[in-house]
Amino acid sequence: MSSCCPELVRNPAFDAPHIGEPLDVAFDAGVNLAFAIAAPTVPPRLTEHSRRMAQRIYRVAERVYCAVGYAIANIIFVVGDDGIVVIDATEAVSAAKRIYEDFCAIDPRHAGLPVKAVVYTHNHTDHTGGVRAFVDEAALEAGSVEIIAHRSLMDTVINNANLVAPILATRSAYSFGTLLPAGATGKVNAGIGPVLIAEPASFFAPTRVFDDKLDIVLAGVRFEFRYAPSEADDEIVMWLPELGVLLSAEVIQGECLANVHTLRGTRYRDPVRWYQTIDMMRGFNATHMVPAHGRPVSGAQYVAEVLCVYRDAIQFIHDQTIRHMNFGLSPDELAEAIPALPPHLAEHAWLGEYYGTVKHSVRQVYSGQLGWFDGDPASLDPLPRAERSARMIKMMGGVEAVRAAARVALDESDWRWAAELTTLLVRLDKTDADARKLKATALRELGYRTVNTNWRNWYLSAAREL
Secondary structure, eight states, X not given: OOTTOTTSOOBOOXXXXXXXXXXXXXXXXXXXXXXXXXXXXXXXXXXXXXXXXXXXXXXXXXXXXXXXXXXXXXXXXXXXXXXXXXXXXXXXXXXXXXXXXXXXXHOHXXXXXXXXXXXXXXXXXXXXXXXXXXXXXXXXXXXXXXXXXXXXXXXXXXXXXXXXXXXXXXXXXHHTTTTSOBSTTSBOOOSSSSOOXXXXXXXXXXXXXXSSEEEEEETTEEEEEEEOOSSSTTOEEEEETTTTEEEEETTSOSSSOOOSSOTTOOSOOOHHHHXXXXXHHHTTOOSEEEESSSOOEESHHHHXXXXXXXXXXXXXXXXXXXXXXXXXXXXXXXXXXXXXXXXXXXTSTTOOTXXXXXXXXXXXXXXXXXXXXXXXXXXXXOOOHHHHHHHHHHHTTOHHHHHHHHHHHXXXXXXXXXXXXXXXXXXXXXXXXXXXXXXXXXXXXXXXXXXXXXXXXXXXXXXXHO
């Protein structure tokens, strides 16, 4: 059991179906930090998704290695003539150190090469938090290593670490199931990776920044950096023309539908800029694609396929939301009208709703274009929630009548209705222990049935809180 993740159960490393040419496994740790065992409280598709997350280092092409399954994000190593370039650092120093040890075990020569540069593909902590495994103050002061990022990265880091840090931390704990036990009745995987490792993060500011593009030779390898706004406004990707390798960052969010909106909260993610960025990436005609989450893809036709379906899914969400918004639909009505991708996209291996969902994405497109107001004047100044709940309960026959209806809903497996009814009771009296237990039961049942890890973690975390 790893010292960096003592609470995690190490499951067998399964071989899972994969799109593209066969993967070259340079190092196999023989474990899987995701919960990959079939259970009645985990949808079979979610168990299958966990089996894609075996802890391995893949040799993608000459000089390029990708470590998958050690944390929520990957680390990519590019081995140069006189040093190594590290792309992203995961969220945890302990995980980054373990990855580096295993990477050096592949070839002893790796340990003899200094780290020449670290690249932050964007500001999110799961890509920057482990940086101290590769960089320290002395190396930065001596100029022996540089940290490369987009010019806007620091503005976002400062905003997230100050203005909204408390609420982001709380909501992230719900989204990633930080307080849930791992296993059949808790967190199964993190959608884009096996688990988010909870430990203090490290950070150093970039030493080299750019705006739209940066063409540079690092450790003897030619890198073409390109600005790639998508799931983050400061996202960058890299094209290695001499190797035919596209380092796609989190523009491609792993083997699942992108979080066009993230439930933990974020600024508007513009889907138009996102799919336009993917169109830019398609122009490289890459032979290999290495994302910041999920397994690499090799074979030009397979890389082209994944990029195409991914951009089509994001454009579908945007275009159909705009279409139905202009018919006058509200956010909740949009989720009813556009509940899923069309079958030819929904059934693709890289578009399962394990991380993003269509239903929560269409709502954010509405909000990003029109704001919070749904167009109904009754929404402008509604009654306070507690008062509204009290009046509704009275109209429905009183507390015990609502409680009885909630129990009937639970008995009939009408979990969503049971959750709504018990929410009224809890808002009326937060100390009503029975109502809290009833609502917790409904939320757990909802959590056990969804394949989406964000939804599952929110359902189960809220049930645990109740």
